[in-house]
Amino acid sequence: MMKLSHELFTRAKKFIPGGVNSPVRAFSSVNGEPVYIASGKGSKIKDVDGNKYIDFCGSWGPLVLGHADHEVITAVQESAAKGLSFGACSPLEVEFAELFCDLVPHADMVRMVNSGTEAVMTAIRLARGVTGRNLVIKFDGCYHGHSDQLLVSAGSGLLTNSIASSKGVTDATISEVITLPYNNIEKITKIFKKYKNKIAAVIVEPVAGNMGLVPGNREFLSALRSLTKDSDSCLIFDEVITGFRFHAGPYSSLIGITPDISTFGKIIGGGMPVGAVAAKKEIMEQLAPLGDVYQAGTLSGNPIAAAAGIATLNALRNSNPYPHMEWLATVFANKVNAFATENKLPVHCRSYGGVFTIFFSSKTQLCNMDDVKTCDTEKFAAYHSYMLERGFYLSPSQFELNFVSMAHTEEEMNQAADAVLEFFDIVRSE
Numbered sequence: 001m002m003k004l005s006h007e008l009f010t011r012a013k014k015f016i017p018g019g020v021n022s023p024v025r026a027f028s029s030v031n032g033e034p035v036y037i038a039s040g041k042g043s044k045i046k047d048v049d050g051n052k053y054i055d056f057c058g059s060w061g062p063l064v065l066g067h068a069d070h071e072v073i074t075a076v077q078e079s080a081a082k083g084l085s086f087g088a089c090s091p092l093e094v095e096f097a098e099l100f101c102d103l104v105p106h107a108d109m110v111r112m113v114n115s116g117t118e119a120v121m122t123a124i125r126l127a128r129g130v131t132g133r134n135l136v137i138k139f140d141g142c143y144h145g146h147s148d149q150l151l152v153s154a155g156s157g158l159l160t161n162s163i164a165s166s167k168g169v170t171d172a173t174i175s176e177v178i179t180l181p182y183n184n185i186e187k188i189t190k191i192f193k194k195y196k197n198k199i200a201a202v203i204v205e206p207v208a209g210n211m212g213l214v215p216g217n218r219e220f221l222s223a224l225r226s227l228t229k230d231s232d233s234c235l236i237f238d239e240v241i242t243g244f245r246f247h248a249g250p251y252s253s254l255i256g257i258t259p260d261i262s263t264f265g266k267i268i269g270g271g272m273p274v275g276a277v278a279a280k281k282e283i284m285e286q287l288a289p290l291g292d293v294y295q296a297g298t299l300s301g302n303p304i305a306a307a308a309g310i311a312t313l314n315a316l317r318n319s320n321p322y323p324h325m326e327w328l329a330t331v332f333a334n335k336v337n338a339f340a341t342e343n344k345l346p347v348h349c350r351s352y353g354g355v356f357t358i359f360f361s362s363k364t365q366l367c368n369m370d371d372v373k374t375c376d377t378e379k380f381a382a383y384h385s386y387m388l389e390r391g392f393y394l395s396p397s398q399f400e401l402n403f404v405s406m407a408h409t410e411e412e413m414n415q416a417a418d419a420v421l422e423f424f425d426i427v428r429s430e
């Protein structure tokens with residue numbers, strides 16, 4: 001029963017475009033209607049109709065400690081009681097910056113902003129300001145927020161023939177961005193040969209999470225590092241998802257590849273709106289007020305976001321939940337994959353650390369967006385609604401990640417895997 005959710009969605013559609021404040025929440029890619037969430041605690045959420053779910057969306061990543069974590073909520077409450085925002089300097093932003101820079105080895109400095117989109121926008125402007133160049137290279141299937149310059153996709157035909165992935169993005173913007181296939185060293189090498197001295201930045205999700213789970217090959221990420229270094233352009237790692245997801249630090253330090261600039265969001269705000277740009281001092285000092293690259297924000301570094309971020313990062317550092325989350329995702333993936341293999345089903349679950357995606361494709365080597373496009377999205381939609389009915393809230397798209405938190409248990413992972421197998425069984429006998 002989703003009577004109240006349906007009523008809320010009907011009301012919402014009258015005053016909010018599509019009824020949602022972010023498109024993927026509309027459930028249109030899973031042929032459904034959004035569930036309205038009333039509350040969450042640990043690994044579970046409850047909707048307005050009283051249905052309970054084990055949550056694998058985790059607000060799209062930030063809730064690595066689970067919902068309403070005691071330490072985070074207490075930190076927010078204590079800070080909120082003193083005032084929500086001052087538009088002036090306050091102590092917690094200093095504490096946040098010190099802690100963050102301690103945990104992110106290549107960050108001498110950090111600038112807090114309010115979202116991942118804002119962090120990436122700033123990083124691109126910074127790279128252009130530092131290099132004095134315009135051209136930006138990105139990869140098909142990576143998502144970097146909704147700023148104009150990053151809503152550009154690969155066109156068909158010519159390698160450099162980009163197209164807008166949204167109306168309203170101008171031709172002038174498109175002409176300054178090239179979109180290439182992920183994990184393809186040959187194509188980016190060619191582009192560097194051709195445009196070497198024009199490239200301001202290469203931006204990449206080092207583990208792509210926006211086409212489902214597609215890790216960047218080490219050789220690919222190393223190639224990006226050496227190509228950018230050799231041509232004095234900036235390598236930007238977009239760690240909005242990967243930052244603090246696989247250990248208490250950036251993904252870059254796990255793989256030993258140091259980008260020039262990194263962007264963060266999600267986990268570092270513990271569920272509050274936040275983003276951050278980080279780099280070495282020489283680069284960060286180009287930002288206003290020290291440098292000529294302008295960036296600002298009324299609510300940037302506000303005490304509530306800083307408080308939630310500090311509590312989250314401290315908890316991650318002190319409790320190291322990463323082996324636990326990795327184990328949970330592995331338990332789930334192994335069970336799903338054993339069944340799929342045994343029954344020769346065109347589906348597999350890929351997990352890495354505490355994240356996973358079930359790909360409804362017969363292709364097992366999914367390395368880029370073209371590979372991922374082989375997935376059967378109708379099957380995914382049926383799977384999603386089956387799981388929702390069974391009490392498992394998954395990210396509502398084939399091309400997204402699911403997140404395990406510190407609060408999930410092995411029993412919950414087994415329950416979820418059992419429900420997936422039941423779905424497979426139904427599909428198999430159709």
Ligand SMILES: Cc1ncc(COP(=O)(O)O)c(C=O)c1O
Nearest residue numbers: 115116117143144145240241265
């Ligand atoms: C890798 C990546 N970068 C940037 C963003 C944009 O972040 P936000 O939604 O906070 O603007 C996202 C959002 O999902 C993301 O996954």
